[in-house]
Amino acid sequence: MITKLKSALVVASFALFSLSATAADKDIVDTAVAAGNFKTLVIAVQKAGLVETLKDEARSGVRADRRNFAKIPKAQLDALLADKAKLSAVLTYHVVPALVLAKDVKAGEVATVQGGKLTITTDGGVKVNNAKVIATDVMASNGVIHPIDTVLMPK
Numbered sequence: 001m002i003t004k005l006k007s008a009l010v011v012a013s014f015a016l017f018s019l020s021a022t023a024a025d026k027d028i029v030d031t032a033v034a035a036g037n038f039k040t041l042v043i044a045v046q047k048a049g050l051v052e053t054l055k056d057e058a059r060s061g062v063r064a065d066r067r068n069f070a071k072i073p074k075a076q077l078d079a080l081l082a083d084k085a086k087l088s089a090v091l092t093y094h095v096v097p098a099l100v101l102a103k104d105v106k107a108g109e110v111a112t113v114q115g116g117k118l119t120i121t122t123d124g125g126v127k128v129n130n131a132k133v134i135a136t137d138v139m140a141s142n143g144v145i146h147p148i149d150t151v152l153m154p155k
Contacts, residue, residue, distance in 0.1 A: 044069070092113045093152055116155060
């Protein structure tokens with residue numbers, strides 16, 4: 001489980017969160033709720049018990065879009081949402097302990113809070129483990145969200 005992160009980047013098949021102080025009024029969770037297209041991500045964060053972690057001023061980030069969760073077969077998604085440990089692992093797989101804005105992205109491998117690694121490529125657009133970054137720098141008071149087009153599953 002994530003506890004006090006100095007900053008974090010969450011990359012998921014939904015959203016990527018990079019945590020650090022910004023000028024925005026809402027934190028990562030409230031920004032995701034207000035956006036309206038991260039509903040399944042918000043439910044997943046709640047079920048995994050990560051709301052306070054992502055609201056914490058220690059900063060963290062997440063990317064998610066309900067269309068990405070819709071790509072997961074219903075039975076598999078229901079099982080994931082019912083298993084707090086697996087759900088937390090999937091969500092924290094999208095978090096990298098660094099603040100990364102779009103202008104700072106570089107190709108390479110980055111470690112996640114979950115313990116796995118993500119591969120970032122920049123040829124023909126930015127991809128994270130083959131998930132395409134579809135928007136960048138959605139600013140929150142404690143980080144930034146970078147939505148991607150797929151939910152990433154840890155190995």
